[in-house]
Amino acid sequence: MNTIRKTALLLVATAVLSGCGGDAEPTAKSASPASKPAATTQEKRRQFQSVKADCMKQKGFKYIAYVPAEDPDTEGERKRRAGDYEALKAQRAKYGFGVFSLFVYPKGPDAPDSMPDLSGDDPNDKIRAKLSPAQRTSYWKAMTACFVVAAKQVLGKKVTSDQDLLEQSEAVTGPAYEREIDGDPELIKLASSMATCLTGKGYKVSSTVPSELWQRGWREFLDQEDRIGRRQREDVPDVPSPPKKGEPKRTFGATLTPAQAKPYLAKEVKAALDDLECGKDFYRVYTPKAEAIDQKITAEFGF
Numbered sequence: 001m002n003t004i005r006k007t008a009l010l011l012v013a014t015a016v017l018s019g020c021g022g023d024a025e026p027t028a029k030s031a032s033p034a035s036k037p038a039a040t041t042q043e044k045r046r047q048f049q050s051v052k053a054d055c056m057k058q059k060g061f062k063y064i065a066y067v068p069a070e071d072p073d074t075e076g077e078r079k080r081r082a083g084d085y086e087a088l089k090a091q092r093a094k095y096g097f098g099v100f101s102l103f104v105y106p107k108g109p110d111a112p113d114s115m116p117d118l119s120g121d122d123p124n125d126k127i128r129a130k131l132s133p134a135q136r137t138s139y140w141k142a143m144t145a146c147f148v149v150a151a152k153q154v155l156g157k158k159v160t161s162d163q164d165l166l167e168q169s170e171a172v173t174g175p176a177y178e179r180e181i182d183g184d185p186e187l188i189k190l191a192s193s194m195a196t197c198l199t200g201k202g203y204k205v206s207s208t209v210p211s212e213l214w215q216r217g218w219r220e221f222l223d224q225e226d227r228i229g230r231r232q233r234e235d236v237p238d239v240p241s242p243p244k245k246g247e248p249k250r251t252f253g254a255t256l257t258p259a260q261a262k263p264y265l266a267k268e269v270k271a272a273l274d275d276l277e278c279g280k281d282f283y284r285v286y287t288p289k290a291e292a293i294d295q296k297i298t299a300e301f302g303f
Contacts, residue, residue, distance in 0.1 A: 080287070099221040
């Protein structure tokens with residue numbers, strides 16, 4: 001996993017925990033509290049949903065505890081998460097950095113940042129659809145209150161909303177990456193060598209900070225998509241204004257057919273393969289370290 005994929009997962013997981021996605025009852029444990037093993041992330045999700053369902057019932061609303069089943073990792077996913085060069089190369093040879101491939105292969109199972117389509121799976125969607133506007137307002141107010149209760153009971157987190165929990169996780173993730181990734185002497189050295197190689201191939205490298213270098217190629221092609229998207233719209237300027245301090249950079253997605261996107265993807269694939277070739281040793285070290293951080297954050301926050 002990586003910082004970009006992690007962020008996407010956190011956003012989706014927040015929706016899962018707050019009721020837009022999320023299996024049913026928590027599994028009973030026979031072990032005593034003293035010998036009970038730590039709950040897995042999926043078990044935490046079930047517990048979270050169970051607590052929330054009970055809370056919603058007390059507030060007079062029907063809510064069905066629901067957690068999507070987890071698909072087991074494929075061999076390719078396991079190898080990529082371990083930084084395996086051949087596995088990463090096979091993925092990039094088809095999907096590049098994962099930007100324009102979304103237009104050419106919208107449901108590519110091995111695409112970077114590929115997420116399952118959970119739309120229509122949550123039984124609570126049908127329940128909410130039958131509520132009147134006034135009932136829906138009360139429902140979401142109760143949902144927020146029950147989210148706060150579940151976060152405290154299951155995760156031991158004091159929060160005010162699902163967004164607050166997400167922000168708390170991000171506040172922990174940033175320092176972890178700065179400390180364990182960007183402060184790692186080996187990765188700093190490997191990042192410098194990778195940057196030198198990329199520069200020699202004609203690519204622009206604005207930072208050799210490991211976590212920034214990792215995102216370099218993805219950001220480059222995301223910016224390209226943004227430029228296309230801006231040209232396609234009449235309500236936004238072609239050249240974006242610099243974001244204000246503390247504000248995220250706003251980008252606009254393009255509208256492209258698979259045929260229109262293929263030339264862009266071809267260039268992206270070449271760039272992604274060059275990036276991997278220059279960073280062969282870098283990714284071998286970076287990827288499993290980043291994966292370990294993400295797993296730790298996931299375990300703590302129930303994502």
